[in-house]
Amino acid sequence: MLLKAIFALVALGAIAGAIGMLVSTNPVHSALFLVWVLFCVAAIYLMLGAEFLAIIQIIVYAGAIMVLFLFIIMLLNLRRDEFGPDPMPNQWTWGLIFSSLLAIALVSATGAATALRFSGDPLTLISIPDLARLLFTKYLIAFELASVILLIAMVGVIVLAKRMKEGA
Amino acid sequence: MELGIPLNWVLALSAILFSLGALGVLIKRNIIVMFMSIELMLNAANIALVAFSRAHGNLDGQVIVFFTITLAAAEVAIGLAIIVALFRIKRTVDIDRAALLKW
């Protein structure tokens, strides 16, 4: 029961954070709200026994990725009132209608999942060695490929962000 | 013994966060915030994966989340680089200003 209550609290926190991200007009505020949401997600991972992912979530997502976001926002020195009148004034209405429909569809689909029950002790953490073993056997090639992708991304970023020479 | 949190609660949270992310992509004009919304959607999907992984007592879901996070890092780096390149040309991050590719 207590766990349920904590989960509800964290979930509501995450949703509130997400809404906050959407309504704030300053991108820095949005980014900070998103950091909050990411922390909540990490907490949920922890409650689901995925401690390794929870740590990764905080280090990589909240730590590295969001810092990159903030860095870019500051680098570009964005003002929030730079934009002119909205060329698509009905976008808010349509967006709200269809994302609500999306939410309804998805949530009603989760009803089918009640048949599935969690197995095992709720707070037993899934062992990291098992995860590591899986990662380095069945998914070894995928794992190596992931590192290649990171390398390619690194090269790609340099190419994209480099100032092009005249005529190049 | 059953875990205190019902699976469909977690999935519902995932669904709601996903829809909020979609809403963000639809309504925000600032491309950086749009991009953040996409990250939110990714996280929502990750929650569902972890929940299912737990429900099935199978670690593959968690491995996929691990890869998703890795790819998200690469994706964010590339995406932000594209945004910077776009900003150089347009001097703005208003996505509606980048509307040259039309009829």
Place this chain on the structure above:
Amino acid sequence: MVEAHEAMTWSVIKGSVEEWSSVLLVLAFPLAGFLINGLWGRRLPKKVVGFVACGAIAGAFIASLYQLVMNLALPPLQRSTQVIVYPWLEAGPVKIPFALLLDPFSIAMALTVSGVSFLIHVYSVGYMAHDEEFSRYFALLNLFVFFMLLLVLAGNLATMFIGWEGVGLCSFQLISFWFTRERAAEAGRKAFIVTRFGDFGFLVATLGLLAIFGTLDFGDIAIAIQTNEIVKPWWGGEVHTLDALNKPTIIGLTLGTLICLGLFMGAVGKSAQFPLYVWLPDAMEGPTPVSALIHAATMVTAGVYMVARLHFLFEQAPIALTVIAVIGAFTAAYAATMGCVENDIKRVLAYSTISQIGYMFLACGLGAYIAGFYHLITHAFFKALLFLCAGSVMHAMHDVLDIRRMGGLAKKMPTTALTFWIGGLALAGLIPSGLFSKDTILHAAEQQKALWILGLLTAVLTAFYTTRLGIKVFHGKPRDEQLYEHAHESPDIMTIPLIFLALGTLAVSVLWMPPFLAGHWTVLPQYLQPVFGEIHEPSAQEALSSTLWAIGAASLGLIVGLVVYVLKPGMLWGLARTLPWVYQLVAGKYFVDEIYAALFTRPGRRISELISAHFDLGVIDATVNGVGWLTAKIGSTARRMQTGFVRNYALFFVVASVLLLFYMLVRGVMMTR
């Protein structure tokens, strides 16, 4: 039919990669060659680059040979092994491993590919010696061989598709190797796009097979068909395999037929059959060894290989087999006529390739897979030889391709001329091995008179254009003195592969001799028997009459060619002395040329013009333009949707997702009720 199949069972043993790791060597050598030359080739001296490239292919050949020896040591029914290298895609019941298949068929093909490739690589060292992009050329050539061997050794359609697309990519890169020339760049694009068109059918058929069988492994599909296993196709329920394949679909065709036609569409594109042959003549813009390797010996025969590989599937679709036989026979004759009027030495050979592959498809369509494969092997040798001879001629003639400017080259380049005639006579079907392989196909077609006559007609035309080509290039008087003066025999590094290919052309005839020559000397059919089943060996008398027909047809073409192109001067001088009025004819030496023009070129051109004016413009172009017009109309209306606003596109995306989700939800609710 040559091969009457008994109720055969092709069973594939599953082996682990640890046990069969040696097969990886076959692929590893060319890949390593590609990586070395691709990454560091620019910094290495040309000698090293050439050595690495040739060594890599030699390694692959030796590794294939090793596989053959190992394979022969096994009892015949255990010679087919599927090696799962890596579990590639696994989603629930669907498992698509990265798998290789070692069986007599794939090993024989791998040997042919790597053997011919090696000789062409060696030749290339000489041919490309002065090219600045030496290392890029060899890196791509190695990569091509890697993908080709992957295609050949693939254990399932997904793995084969990697090879299939890979060779297409390398072909594209190598056709437009000299990409600064506009025509080469265009030819490369054309080849890529036209074959991609066929690949679409291949891919759809592959997905169809996956949706029926839940697997793409050749062995599993074969067993499912042989034992009529129960499968779970996409439309739900559990049905027997044969019922699933015989499920009726549109216009009275069964599902199996549609799938086979889709696969054949891929083969038509890759193997340049009618109507997707158009890319191959243009592909001659690439370096000549590339034409020899990719566009004569290996890649273009991949379609034939694929059809024979999946013969158990095609046999469930008789209509598809008929289509294959008819398209093959038609293409054979159609391309041969074009070969007779072409003046570009490489294009003559290109049309000849299209025509010969038509023969192979004819054989496959008739169920004579081994005959088709035998022709594939012999063709790989003699056509590679002919192309390399053409390359040698080009080398001597400063890249002149027009045979009207050649002549008399036999004196200057004896080795090239001799080897050319060996290849040419084999192509014409007058000497082994071309004689034997073409003969087995014609024999297979004997029951289908229309196809058989087309086959014989093609044989006549083939002999004719081969004679024409050989005589115009190597004999008679030089037509361009200046070019002739500078002509010289190619260096040893080019002529030695020619000699080896010529010997190979003769030597592969031992694979399958006609019964009246060597009793039951059927090495190839015996070795391939576990895959294709027992063949029905014709009696010596039947085979003899069939062979006589084939030789007769080829001799007719040869004689016509000789009369027209060799006896011409002698005949005319004789006439001039006896009959004064003919003197005028002789004086106007061109009259004869005009008669040839009237006899051969003009009717040919007339027919071509009629086809181009009515069929091409009226049917093909009109269809194409009509499709284009319709697309433009739809586009101009629908483009209003393209507002250019990203958020608008995102909205479309979300709306579609919501609709799909609701559809799936409603469907789910309906199904649980």
